[in-house]
Amino acid sequence: MKQFDPLMICMQPGRLEAGCDEAGRGCLAGPVFAAAVILPDDFHCDGLNDSKQLSEKERDELRKIIEKNALCYAVESCSPEEIDEMNILWASVKAMHRALARLDILPEYILVDGNRFRPFGNIPHTCVIKGDAKYRSIAAASILAKTYRDDYMRQLHEIHSVYDWYRNKGYPTKAHREAIRVYGVTSYHRKSFRLTEQQLTLDF
Secondary structure (H helix, E strand, O other): OOOOOHHHOOOOOOOOEEEEEEEOOOOOEOOEEEEEEEOOOOOOOOOOOOHHHOOHHHHHHHHHHHHHHOOEEEEEEEOHHHHHHHOHHHHHHHHHHHHHHOOOOOOOEEEEEOOOOOOEOOEOEEEEOOHHHOOHHHHHHHHHHHHHHHHHHHHHHHHOHHHOHHHHOOOOOHHHHHHHHHHOOOOOEOOOOOOOHHHHHHHO
8 A cells, every 4th residue: 555645644734624525526426425534633554545446356445444534524415316417427426425424523724625515514624636646534534435436336337247247346448338328328327428339429
């Protein structure tokens, strides 16, 4: 595992900071998941990093450590129907809000991965580009969101195995697009997304 930068423990020591991140924005199917995590100031974990930089095994190992040592955490989601209704950006933010609302401890500050967010109550926040590779709480949130979503997509695979969600997790692989072309869409697909290569061709 790669070492995480020890200087990026938090933005302000002694403050209850909740890190937020999402998983699944670019998928063709399934919900978008988001997590909120508050870590203690003395939290240290070798290998903690942006979930996209880690293997599945590393993420699963880190998830156990995060869940055991976090002051509190929560994972929530927005459905494909909600994504189609409000678009993927604001559905991701909505999922973050839901996760924040489920925290057992009210954070004093919120760190959000990315560059867009809507205020959560009166709690101040900062958006951080590539924050999951800079702050531990955001990295932890990215790992929880990713692993919880992957678990969910494996469950959906048992219902609709032809789309190979066990492997692609709903992302737009060639096999996934071909399965959509052959078998059509399910209630778990995001109808507002370009689901087939034919759609991509027609748009140009």
